[in-house]
Structure formats: structure tokens, C-alpha cells
Amino acid sequence: MTQLTQKVAPFATEPFTDFSLPENKQAMEAALAKVKNELGKSYPLHIGSDKIETGDKIVSINPGNVDQTIGTVSKASKELAEQAMQTAVGAFETWKRVPARERAEFLFEAAKRMRERKHEFSAWMVYEAGKNYAEADADTAEAIDFMEYYAREMIRLSETSIHQPLVKLEGEDNRLTYIPLGVGVVIPPWNFPLAICVGMTTAAIVSGNTVVLKPASTTPVIAHKFVELMEEVGLPAGVLNFIPGSGAEVGDYLTMHPKTRFISFTGSKEVGLHINRLAAQTSEGQIWIKRLVAEMGGKDGIVVDETADLDAAAAAIVASAFGFQGQKCSAGSRAIIVESVYDKVVDKVAALASKLTVGLPELNYPIGPVVDKTSYERILGYIEIGKTEGRLLVGGGAAEGNGYYIQPTVFADVDGKARIMQEEIFGPVLAIAKAKDWKHAIEMFNDTEFGLTGAFFSAVEERIEEALETVHCGNLYINRKCTGALVGVHPFGGFNMSGTDSKAGGHDYLLLFTQAKLTSRKL
Ligand SMILES: NC(=O)c1ccc[n+]([C@@H]2O[C@H](COP(=O)([O-])OP(=O)(O)OC[C@H]3O[C@@H](n4cnc5c(N)ncnc54)[C@H](O)[C@@H]3O)[C@@H](O)[C@H]2O)c1
Numbered sequence: 001m002t003q004l005t006q007k008v009a010p011f012a013t014e015p016f017t018d019f020s021l022p023e024n025k026q027a028m029e030a031a032l033a034k035v036k037n038e039l040g041k042s043y044p045l046h047i048g049s050d051k052i053e054t055g056d057k058i059v060s061i062n063p064g065n066v067d068q069t070i071g072t073v074s075k076a077s078k079e080l081a082e083q084a085m086q087t088a089v090g091a092f093e094t095w096k097r098v099p100a101r102e103r104a105e106f107l108f109e110a111a112k113r114m115r116e117r118k119h120e121f122s123a124w125m126v127y128e129a130g131k132n133y134a135e136a137d138a139d140t141a142e143a144i145d146f147m148e149y150y151a152r153e154m155i156r157l158s159e160t161s162i163h164q165p166l167v168k169l170e171g172e173d174n175r176l177t178y179i180p181l182g183v184g185v186v187i188p189p190w191n192f193p194l195a196i197c198v199g200m201t202t203a204a205i206v207s208g209n210t211v212v213l214k215p216a217s218t219t220p221v222i223a224h225k226f227v228e229l230m231e232e233v234g235l236p237a238g239v240l241n242f243i244p245g246s247g248a249e250v251g252d253y254l255t256m257h258p259k260t261r262f263i264s265f266t267g268s269k270e271v272g273l274h275i276n277r278l279a280a281q282t283s284e285g286q287i288w289i290k291r292l293v294a295e296m297g298g299k300d301g302i303v304v305d306e307t308a309d310l311d312a313a314a315a316a317i318v319a320s321a322f323g324f325q326g327q328k329c330s331a332g333s334r335a336i337i338v339e340s341v342y343d344k345v346v347d348k349v350a351a352l353a354s355k356l357t358v359g360l361p362e363l364n365y366p367i368g369p370v371v372d373k374t375s376y377e378r379i380l381g382y383i384e385i386g387k388t389e390g391r392l393l394v395g396g397g398a399a400e401g402n403g404y405y406i407q408p409t410v411f412a413d414v415d416g417k418a419r420i421m422q423e424e425i426f427g428p429v430l431a432i433a434k435a436k437d438w439k440h441a442i443e444m445f446n447d448t449e450f451g452l453t454g455a456f457f458s459a460v461e462e463r464i465e466e467a468l469e470t471v472h473c474g475n476l477y478i479n480r481k482c483t484g485a486l487v488g489v490h491p492f493g494g495f496n497m498s499g500t501d502s503k504a505g506g507h508d509y510l511l512l513f514t515q516a517k518l519t520s521r522k523l
């Protein structure tokens with residue numbers, strides 16, 4: 001492990017792998033071959049130092065080849081969730097007193113080891129989540145970034161807090177320090193099954209809390225790989241407890257548990273609001289108001305005016321709509337284009353989208369499957385709705401393959417109030433609407449209940465200035481795509497029904513998992 005006295009280098013984001021280089025492609029193929037040999041194993045719950053196999057299992061399958069089992073993961077009951085909670089409560093008593101710098105070292109070491117086995121982690125996501133090489137690589141890079149970033153942030157917070165610039169009062173030594181909260185229930189989504197799971201969990205842990213982690217049921221194996229890594233680096237038993245299980249059963253039980261101090265959730269609006277309701281109720285024996293960090297869905301979009309670089313705008317629209325099959329909370333599922341260049345941009349988007357090929361993630365097709373049967377059916381349902389709400393330009397149905405493949409689909413001439421312009425589809429479906437002018441386009445952009453990401457394309461400085469003020473979303477990009485936030489560079493989180501705007505990967509994030517304590521000593 002890194003020496004505690006060693007000075008920490010400034011944070012820098014992990015570079016993405018260039019798979020056009022033969023040596024990188026070969027390294028990824030070797031990792032895929034290695035992981036393929038390891039498919040189909042069983043994974044236990046982790047409660048303290050116990051590894052528990054249960055009779056009830058989650059079977060994780062490859063969404064791109066539904067006959068392939070990724071792994072079988074034990075499922076927790078309420079009784080085991082209770083055991084995990086009590087273990088985390090016990091471990092908190094010692095973990096909270098471990099110095100911040102020491103806690104940070106576990107993250108540095110885990111980041112180092114993940115970097116060494118980067119393609120292996122990515123390969124698991126190719127199989128389990130249906131990511132192509134670049135999407136999986138970006139997910140692993142972001143996981144590494146979160147650990148490197150939050151470790152540094154915790155050190156900064158612990159050091160600066162002692163010297164917090166409080167107003168000096170003669171005869172007193174006043175200090176503000178950030179202390180942990182307690183046991184956190186961490187509930188990540190499946191779509192960034194490594195990065196978001198790692199980010200949410202390690203932010204809570206490095207801040208001095210202990211965690212009960214309930215992974216997403218479609219991607220529990222890659223979550224287990226992360227838990228194994230934390231065990232390898234020597235994280236004390238009980239700090240991170242792993243209990244896959246049903247959201248409705250185990251999730252609700254933990255949300256309502258009186259010892260739950262905070263819930264860190266990333267997922268859909270519906271589940272986020274449900275957790276918010278339950279968390280607001282006070283259980284018997286509970287002595288705090290539970291804190292909820294809830295990052296939820298989006299109906300993100302790209303606005304294009306007549307002065308914009310139209311080729312760049314069209315490329316950004318397609319990349320934002322179809323990257324990882326549109327299964328990003330940041331996905332640009334709407335494009336709003338001013339009427340004077342509408343036809344041109346629509347033609348360019350259609351031309352680019354129709355070139356996207358669909359196939360097996362293992363073979364690195366640009367478009368892979370969607371994550372499961374439920375998503376597949378929901379998205380195909382939205383495509384049928386789209387056929388009644390717009391003009392179908394590209395795609396429009398299922399694609400070939402032994403998995404949940406859907407054609408990249410583009411609808412034009414959609415009304416701003418249409419369902420496919422308002423509801424999160426979370427799949428490869430793009431709706432395009434026409435605006436009278438750029439101001440009208442911004443109005444249409446803002447006319448949703450969400451507010452996560454957006455992009456504005458224009459060459460006019462005054463319009464850009466106006467857009468910076470009036471486009472209402474947590475992450476607004478100018479003249480670039482609306483996906484791909486980088487840790488430390490683009491702190492991430494949204495407004496309105498997109499959540500509590502936690503700004504993951506930003507300076508404020510760890511404050512959500514701490515409470516500030518003022519101490520005043522008479523000199
Ligand atoms: N804002 C962001 O940063 C962000 C990032 C990624 C994904 N998302 C959103 O996540 C959604 C996709 O992810 P998903 O399908 O996994 O979302 P989801 O809401 O279905 O599930 C998210 C997590 O909640 C769990 N869960 C379900 N019911 C629960 C309950 N009653 N109690 C506790 N936990 C419960 C699930 O098992 C999963 O682990 C999309 O809406 C997407 O926009 C948001």
C-alpha cells in the first residue's frame with residue numbers, strides 16, 4: 001500500500017483506451033477470453049467476513065446472448081438484510097475512527113489494482129451489461145477516477161476542515177470538522193454497473209461510513225467483482241456488506257430500517273420517489289432524519305440553431321442518443337432544431353443513424369442489446385407509440401440476434417408534448433422536434449419534468465450566453481454531446497425529477513455523506 005506520508009499527485013482522469021490500435025484490441029480480446037472461462041460461477045453474499053450462499057438465486061445472463069449465464073448470485077432475505085445492517089452498525093464504531101488518510105489509502109490501492117486489470121473489469125461488463133469495448137472501457141475508467149478523486153477529496157476535507165477559515169475569536173480555538181453519518185444503504189443502477197456502484201459506495205466508505213450495498217439485479221456479478229477487489233485491498237470486514245436482493249423486499253426493508261442513516265440511490269424516478277416516501281417515515285427507535293441522495297432519470301436533449309456547425313451537431317445528436325443503446329441517464333433522446341435548418345439536420349442525423357450496425361458486444365458492434373426482456377418490451381412499446389406521434393425515419397423495431405436487440409430508431413416531426421418527447425425511454429430511440437427559432441427551442445427543451453443533461457449548438461456568443469442562463473439542467477454542454485461527463489471535470493447530477501443534484505465527481509459530493517461538527521475550545 002502507498003506510504004501514508006507520501007504526497008498525493010494531483011488528480012487526473014484515467015485515459016480511455018484506443019481500440020483502433022491492434023495491441024489494445026488484442027489485450028481486450030485476451031481479457032474477454034479469460035472472463036469467458038470464468039462465466040457461470042456462483043457468488044455469495046458478503047456480511048462482515050462471512051460469505052453466505054442462499055437457496056434463492058439471481059441468475060445473471062448475457063443480454064446479447066441469452067443462453068449464456070454470467071453467474072449465479074445468492075439473494076438476501078429480510079433476515080440476512082438485518083444481519084448485514086447489524087454488522088454494518090458494529091463496524092461503524094471502529095471505521096469512523098480510522099483516520100481519513102488511512103481510509104483514502106484503501107481507495108488508492110483499489111484504483112491501482114483496477115487499473116492493472118482494467119480490460120478484465122471491462123470484459124465482465126461486455127458480457128453482463130452488453131457494453132461495447134469503448135463503453136465498457138469508459139465505465140472502468142470512471143470507476144478508477146471515482147476512487148482516485150474521492151480519496152483525494154477526503155484527504156482535502158479532513159485537512160482543510162481543521163483549518164476551516166472560521167472567523168477568529170480571541171481566546172478560542174474553533175474548528176469545523178466533517179464526521180461520518182453512520183450506516184448507508186447504497187443502491188446503484190445497472191447501466192454504469194461498475195462506475196456508479198464504485199463511486200457511490202467508495203464515497204460513502206471513504207467518508208467514514210459503513211455500507212450495505214444492494215446491487216442492481218441485472219448486473220450483480222460485476223458488482224461482486226468490485227466487492228472482491230475491496231476485500232483484496234484489505235478493507236476491514238463489515239465496512240462493505242454485499243446483499244443482492246429484491247428491491248421491493250430487501251430494498252424497502254433497508255430503507256425503512258431505523259439504523260439506516262442515509263440512502264444513496266441512483267436509478268429511475270419511480271423508484272427514487274418511492275424510496276423518498278419511505279425514507280421520510282420515522283421508524284420506531286429511529287433517532288435521526290434519514291438523508292437521501294437520489295439521482296434519477298432524464299429526458300435530455302440537444303438544441304440546434306441555424307448558425308451551428310450542423311455536421312458536428314448531427315454527430316453529437318447521434319452519439320448522445322445511441323451510445324450504449326441510449327441507456328444512459330444523460331442520453332440525448334430529444335433533438336430540437338430550428339426550422340430554417342431542420343430538414344438539413346434531420347437528413348444528416350438519419351444518414352448517420354442508419355449506418356449504425358447492431359450485434360454482439362463481444363464482437364464490438366457499435367450498438368448492442370438492451371439490458372433485459374422488461375426493457376426490451378418497454379422500448380418496443382415506445383417505438384409503437386412513436387409511430388403514432390412522429391414520422392419514422394430510421395429503425396422502428398427489433399433487430400436480429402439471440403438477445404434483446406433493437407434497431408436504432410429515429411422519429412422526426414414530433415410534437416414537444418408527445419410522450420416520446422416527455423418520457424424517459426432508456427433505449428435507442430430519438431425523437432426530433434421543430435422549433436420556430438432558438439428561443440422557442442430552449443422553451444421546448446425546458447418543457448419537461450426532468451433536468452439532467454442538455455446541449456446547445458450555436459455559433460452566436462449572445463445566444464450561448466443566454467442558453468447558459470436559461471437552459472435548465474444540471475449538466476449543460478455547449479457545442480458538444482450531452483453524454484460523457486468526466487470525474488472532477490464535469491460534476492454530475494440533475495434538477496427537478498432528475499434528482500437531488502448531488503454532483504457526483506465534484507467537490508461537494510462527500511459533504512453529502514458527512515455532518516459538520518463545530519468544536520470550540522476556550523484557550
Ligand atoms: N441521475 C443519474 O446520475 C443516473 C445515473 C444512472 C442511471 N440513472 C437512471 O437509472 C434508471 C435506470 O436504472 P435502473 O433500471 O437500475 O433503475 P431502477 O430504479 O429500476 O433501479 C435502481 C436500483 O434500485 C433498486 N430498487 C428497485 N426497487 C427498489 C426498492 N423498492 N427499494 C430499494 N431499491 C430498489 C434496483 O434493484 C436497482 O438496484 C434510469 O431512469 C436512469 O436515468 C440515473
Ligand SMILES: N[C@@H](CCC=O)C(=O)O
Pocket residue numbers: 191192327328329330482483484485486492
Ligand atoms: N455520467 C454519465 C451518465 C450516467 C448515467 O447513466 C454521462 O455523463 O454520460
